[in-house]
Amino acid sequence: MKTSTSLTKIALQKFKKNFWGVFSFAFLVVCVLVAIFAYSLAPDASQNANQMHLAIHSKAPGFTTKMLTIPSEFKQENSFNSFFFGKKSAATEIPINSYSLNNGKLQITEYTSDGTDGLEKEFDVSVFPEGTSLQDIPKRYISEKKFLLGTDKYGRDLLSRMLIGIRISLAIGFVAVFISLLIGISLGAIAGYFGGKIDAAIMWVINVTWSIPTLLLVIAITLALGKGFWQVFIAVGLTMWVEVARVVRGQVMGVKQMQYVTAARALGYTDFRIITKHILPNAMAPVIIISAANFAGAILIESGLSFLGIGAQPPVPSLGGIIKDHYAYIILGKPYLAIIPGLAIMSLVTAFMLIGNALRDALDVRN
Template sequence: MAGLLFIVFMILVALAGPFIRPDHTTNANDQQVQISRQKPVLRITQLRIFKGETTPPGAWEKWISYGWDNDYTWKAVVPVETTAKGIAYHEFDSPISSLQSPVKFIPFADCAPHGTDWSDQEKLDWLHTYTLVEKTYWLGTDRYGRDLLSRLMAGSAISLSVGFIAVLISLFVGMTFGVLAGFYGGWVDKFIMWIINVMWSIPTLLLVLAIVFAFGKGFDKVFIAVGLTMWVEVARVVRGQVLSVRELQFVEAGRALGFSDARIMFVHILPNVLAPVIVISAANFASAILIEAGLSFLGIGAQIPIPSWGNMIKEHYALITTDLAYLSILPGVMIMLLVLSFMLVGNGLRDALDVQTR
């Protein structure tokens, strides 16, 4: 139950995406190098600097792009004085050394280009309310000054989407070959089983690497690579189930009624062999998440700046022996929890669908 609840929670986080995470930019990639590798629960004042008019995207465009860019930039500062003419500030370097940096000034026109005709009090209200903003980085920032919490939340969509599409590919290929082998038998069964055994003999990661090198690097290539390496187990299970089901009376009745082989296989037989396939799919989902993280860690999966958990580990694994180890540990913990949740759900489905255990 706990595993299912965690999966549902992560799905909601992935679907809500940019609408709920602190950094709503595409790929949660708002970089501020001056606050790189800051510790968790960092509270700083951010200066909002207008950079030009942009057309705001619609809600669907925001969701499908998994974020949207701002018409302003953020700068971490320590305010010195705020007047109607603008803001004097120190650039943030660290909580201690920031006050030692030279005082800089930003005019009001760079903060609110449409407010040139406002009164002094209206300008001050704008600067205090919309220009100087207190922001909290609950999990700190990474090496590029990006919000780590937002990156972790965005990474959930990467892992879940790879797992979902890869499992769909493996189910489509595996069930098709499995049904054909089990239903027809003979040379069809022998040929398909030969293909399955050849694929089974190749190490999964090695096969994935070969597919990635053949199709090229990229996030979209990971779907194909992972999906085409996990269908063999599905095919073997479906074949075994079809071999036992094809001799039952309802199959003979379908033949007697003149139903086509395709209808008998995919309409009458296949729905009766789905129970073990569902269990395998849960395990394959977990495997797909691990493979995607491994490929991204090796640099041949999701490419920077896509916030894959594997990429995040790669960027910070050299800090594992320092007080910044959490930058690589937290993505690893997320991978572990999500994989464990799918394995627990798979075990629960196995117990629920196995007639012998009931």
Template sequence: MNNSPSSKIWKRFKRNRLAFGGLIFISILMLLGILGYSIIPDQTPYANTYQLQLNKVKPGRTFKFLITERIKNVEKADFFEKMLYGQKANFRSVPITSYRIADNKVYAYEYIGDEETAKESVYNLKDLCATCLLPSKLGNTQMLLEKHNIYEQTFYLGTDINGRDMLSRLILGIRVSLSVGIMAVLISLFIGVSLGAIAGYFGGKVDAGISWFMNVVWSLPSLLLVIAISFALGKGFWQIFIAVGLSTWVDVARLVRGQVMSLKEVEFVEASKALGFSTSRTIIKHILPNVAGPILVVASANFASAILLETGLSFLGFGAQPPMPSWGTMIKEHYGYIIMDAAYLALLPGLAIMLTVYAFNLIAIGLRDAFDVKGQNVTV
């Protein structure tokens, strides 16, 4: 039986059902974000296929489409390239309500709304599907047209104001939120652990100077600080990593400083000094491993804060820029419809943000309880 400290911590964490459920939820989000384009209905880059006729379509609607043009010289992406970057469309299509074939022509009624009927559009059958005119054992002309030029698509979460699939853009938005969270937490950990460990270990004027700097940054509102950094670095996806990371390191630094100050006088640290170990080795190999638990708790909480900051910046126009799908941008584009008949356009990304942040907070609480051995039953 494995009785190592890490296994005991994991067992205590699993006993917290809410925290473990939050971990499962985040794991599912990460899997969806990694698979990305390979599992979403709209696999074009950024899920940015406009169908203006289908704007604000209610969830669950299914439409029939007629392929009107084939785009030549479109390279087909392999599986991994498609999963990461999507596949450029090799055709153009229009939503239709019905069609008929007569005299080698296709007469189609395009969809322009539930209450209106479009004029009949006429297409040459030869231009749409040249092989449909040839004798074939696969079926008659209508069957061949159905096979090659007609398809159906179900919009499970409806469409936005530009007729883009909401489900596809919500799933791609996972990548933006989680990637910003991961990079921001890594940046904040690097800066916070470094400055906090130096301040706590050396003390004196070094501690006073670093503490003064931490208090200055601490006094600035996070959102305003991120906006100021964004102005300096410019708008964009990569800039947001740095901006959010530079605004969330103070919590880590304050925690590490206090932990290092309490540990630097204990016996094993004094022993490492007596053995002549370098200061960096003493801090990295002997002190920091003993504060890993509290650091993980703060990092989980900072992950949630980073997601909220990113969505707030995207809402204000400083985050991920269109057409890249971001939950904050989706709310910005649709918040005016909350009091109308399309409230789901803003509620769906808002619900995604709420559940994700809640899950990370649950994980932080679960880690705090798992690493806190006080009050746990100890058997000898």
């Protein structure tokens, strides 16, 4: 039996033996798939899952009610856009207590939570698509709807908001880590390779940025760029590159003393080729570990910004924004409205931290 000598294969084998690392990786793969297919999985497929039913606000998980669906009058939308961004012209839903068919019209009594008689309304057959008879309306457009995680204070489906909120958190994590790696690796490699005045100048920038509290720096950048979804991407990414740059600089300073780097210089290779082809590939192990921690940090920072009201703006669902809207409900007898998104944030952050720990153990050459 042959023993593998590839460092990559050895690290992969060690990672597979780490139960929590593998479990966290599988959990994050599921979360990524959920984020990609969020609008296909969400019961409320309207854009940003923003279908409001004020009559059924703040209901507990598992709440069920009759729902009348009135089709949209707009033309059919592009299926690709609907798949990734939701339906702009989603059907209107009305919670009802009861209905009847009288005088060629559909008569409904709207839902009330206190047991009193709700508002009565009538709908003509013309409201529904052509060819629909009065007797077909209850079968096709009235159904029992169950809210698995309940509804928020605006009567929106909390499960749908959570699924799209996970997409927001993961997207900001990916983009923020990408920006931080791009800046951090570039500056760290330049500082470590060339040294001297270039190193001193870059280290001055790193130390100044490092001395500013992360959340304050993110708030300042966000206020400068403006409130919004894409601004948060940039703001979080611009504050997470410092640690990457410091680690890459230290790794490059050590690797550039190796004999194969000296041989590459003797062969006349350019500095750019030496850095990208010979030094960085052998200095990336710690960066991979830091990236996992930065991913978790990006999710926490975005949640904090949304909680403060300067992150993703309504009606875009964000896990931090959902907590902001409902943290007062913790003392009002409905703590699940804030606890559920809090558990989602905790699960995502914990998964990334466990993967980081597993990667650290797998890439540790001393083991």
